[in-house]
Amino acid sequence: MNKSDKIIVGISIGDLNGIGLEVILKTFQDKRMLDFCTPVLFGSTKVVSYHKKALKSETPVHGITSLSQLNHNKINVLNIWKEDVAVELGKATKESGEYAAKSLEIAVAHLKDKTIDVLLTAPINKETIQSDTFNFPGHTEYLEDKLDGKSLMILMTDALRIGLITGHIPISKVAEAVTPALIKEKVATMYTSLVQDFGINKPKIAVLSLNPHCGDKGVIGVEDDEIIKPTIDEIKASGKLVFGPYAADGFFGSETYKQFDGVLATYHDQGLAPFKALSFGNGVNFTAGLSEVRTSPDHGTGFDIAGKNVANPSSFKEALFTGIQIYKTRKEYKELSKNPLLVK
Template identity: 50%
Template sequence: MEQRQSDDPNEARTPQSTGPKSGDRPANTPPSANAKPSADQRETPQRSANQRDANQRNQNQRENRQQNGRTGGQRDENPKNNRNNERDAGPPDRGPRDAGSQERVSREEGQNPRNNSRPNDRDRANGNRDRNASEPRESVNQESHQPENIGRTDRDGGLQDRTPRDGSVVGREDRLVIGISLGDYNGIGPEVILKALQYNRLQKICTPVIYGSMRVLNRYRNLLNLKDWNLNGAPTIGQISHKMTNVITCWPDQNQDIQPGQVTADAGQAALACLQRAVDDLKDGKLDALVTAPINKYNIQSEEFKFPGHTEYLAQEFGVQDNLMFLVSERLRVGVVTGHVPLGRVRQNVTRERIAQKLTLMMQSLKQDFGIEKPKIAVLGLNPHAGEEGLLGNEEQEVIKPLIAEWRNKGQLVFGPYPADGFFGTRGYTKFDAVLAMYHDQGLIPFKAIAFEDGVNFTAGMPVVRTSPDHGTAYDIAGKNLADETSMLQAIYTAVDVARQRKEFADLEENALKKQPIEK
C-alpha cells in the first residue's frame, strides 16, 4: 500500500511512533511482585483469549517492522531519530532517468502514459513533482534508504533513492565522462557545482570532469564548509580518475583574486578559458556531454567571444546553422522560435520557414534525445489571444495555422495555435510532450514559473550534448551558501540521460532490419 505523503514539506517521511502512550507502563517494565490485580485485571477465559489474540497481533506487527527494516532501511520508532539518521547519511541525490524510458515502459505494460492523475497547485508548492504528460508517475522504491542505491530527491529534501532501471550499476568502462565548465567564478557556478558533486555521489553513473581551477574550488570548499571529500587534480583529460570528481585547471591561478558577487574582467576571461578547453575535449570525443555553468555575457566578451551566450558560441564551434533553445524539466518542455532576439525584431523573424525549422528540430529531439516515438507538440500564437481570428493580428491566420495544417496532413501530432495565457493558465501543457513558443519570454516566463528550481536549458540540434542550469550568475547570493544546486544536478542528469538515449537511438538506427523484397 502506498504511504500518503504529507502536504507539509518539513514533515519527516517516517512512520508515526508506535511507542507507549503517556501514562502507560512501558512494555518491558514488570509489575510489582506484591501488587494485587484489580477486578478489571483478574483473568477470565474470555479475557485470556482476547489477550492471546492481542499478543499475536503485537507479534505480527513486530515481525512486519523487522521485515520492513530489512527491505527499506531499519527505522527507529522515534520519528526524530529517523530524521537525524537521514541527515547523517548525507545529502539527498537525484538518480538518472533514462530518457524516454518511462514512455516505453508504459506502452509495454499496456498503460496510457497520458492518463495519470496530477497533483494540485498546493502539492506542487510543497515539493511533489508533476510528471510530464508523456511519463507515468513512479512510486517510491521500498529500498529507498539503502546507501548503495542511486539517489533521487524531491524538492522538499526527502530521500527517495532508487537503483538504475535495469537493476545494475554502471561499469567503469561504460561510464560516461561529463565535462562541466566553471562559468564565472564570482557567481554561484562554483557553489552549485560543488554542492551537486559533493560526496562523489554521481560516480555510479558518470565520471565528472570540472574545467576550472583547483585553487578556486578549494577556496569555495572552505568558504562553504564542503571539505569532507576530495577532488582529483588532472592535468589533462587523459589523466582523470573514474573513482573521483576531477578538476582540470584551465588558466594560471597562482595569484587568483576571488571576489564573490563582483563583476571582474579576470573572471570573464577565466570562464572563456574553461569553456574553450572543454570544447576542445568535446570535439576530440573525450567527453560524452558538456554542462555549462552560468557566465556573465558582458565580462566574457573579447576578440574570441562575441556572442550573446553559450548557445551561439557552441553553434559556431561545431558548424551548426540552426539549433533550438529547449527548456526541459520533468513537467514541461518548451522551445522558442526566435531565441535571443530583441522584442522589436521578433515579428520579422516569425516566418513560415523558421517555425518549420524549429518544429523539425523539436520533433527530432523528442525522438532522438528523449525517446518519444510519436511526439505531440503544441504551438503557441504570436499575438494576444492568438490573434482573435485576425482582429489582433494576422500572423496566426497567414503563417502559423497553414503550417500546422500542413504538418497534420503528414500525420504529425502538431496542434494550435494556442493563446499563451490561457494555455498555461489552464495547464494545457500537461497534454503535450513539448510546447513551441514564438519568442523568448513567451516560453521562458511560464517555464520558470512552473519549473525554475529543476529546469534545464538543453541545446537541441547539436551534434554534441550540451545542457546548463536554468539560472544565471546570481551575484547577489554568491559565496553566501544560499544557492540551490537542484538545477545544476538536474542538468548533469539530463546530460547523462540524453547521451545514453542518443547512443541507444543510434544503435537502433544502425541495426534496423532492412526491408526484404517480397517474392511474387
C-alpha cells in the same frame, strides 16, 4: 572503473564570482554521484580551493593536467591555466568573464574531440564574457557556432519541455523573425530531439501564437493567421502531430501543456516566464539539435548570494542527470537505427 563503463561529464565552471562552483561542489559532496559519471571541471584547482574555503566545503577534488590522468572515482579538475586569478565573489568583473570563456572554450574543444561525452555548463555573465573571441548572446549561440547542427533551446522538466522559435533577440525584432522557414526548422529540430533524445516515437508538439488571443482574426495582428497557422497545417500534412497556434495565457492557465510532449514558444519570455513560474529551481536548459549533448541549470550567476553558502544545487543536479540520460537515449537510438528492423 574504465572509461567504457562511465560517462565522462565535462563541466565548464561559469563565472568565477558567481554560484557555479558552489552548486558544483554541493552536487558532488555526495560520493554516490560518482557512480553515475566521471566529472571533469575545466578550470583551476586554485580557484576551486578558494571557493571550497569560502564555503567551508569538504568536497574532495583531484587536480590533473591532462585527461590521460583522469580518475574515474574522483572529481577531476583539469588545470587549464596556471596563473593566479582574482576571485571577487558577487562581483561582475571582466577577469571573471574572461576565465569563464576560457573554461567554456576548452570544454567545448574536448566535447568536439569526444574526449568527454556530455557538456554541463555553469552560468555565465553575458556582459563580462564578451570579447573578440566570444561575441554571442549566450551559450546556445556559441555552441551552435562550434558544433554541427541547428540549435534549439529547450527548458525542461519531466512534465514540460518548452523550446524557443526565436531566442536571444530584441522583442522588436520577433515578428519579422518568425517566418515559415524558421518555424519548420524549429519544429523539425524539436521533433527529432523528442524521438532520439527522449525516446518518444510519435511526439505531439504545440506551437504558441505570436499575438494575444492568436490575433483575434486580425484585430490584434495578422501573423498567426497568415504565417503560423498555414505553416502548422503544412507540417501537419507531412504526418507530424503539430498543433496550434495556441494563445499562451490560456494554454498555460488551463494546463493544456500537459497534453503535449513539447511546446514551441514564439519568443524568449513567452516560454521562459511560465516555465520558471511553474518549475524554477528544478528545470534544465538543454540545447537540442546539435551533434553533442549539452545541458545547464535554469538559473543565472546568482551574484547576490555568491559565497553565502545558500545556493540550491537542485537544478544543477537535474541538469547532470538529464545530460547523462539524454546521452544514453541518443546512443541507444543510434544503435537501433543501424538496423531499421529494430526501430519501432
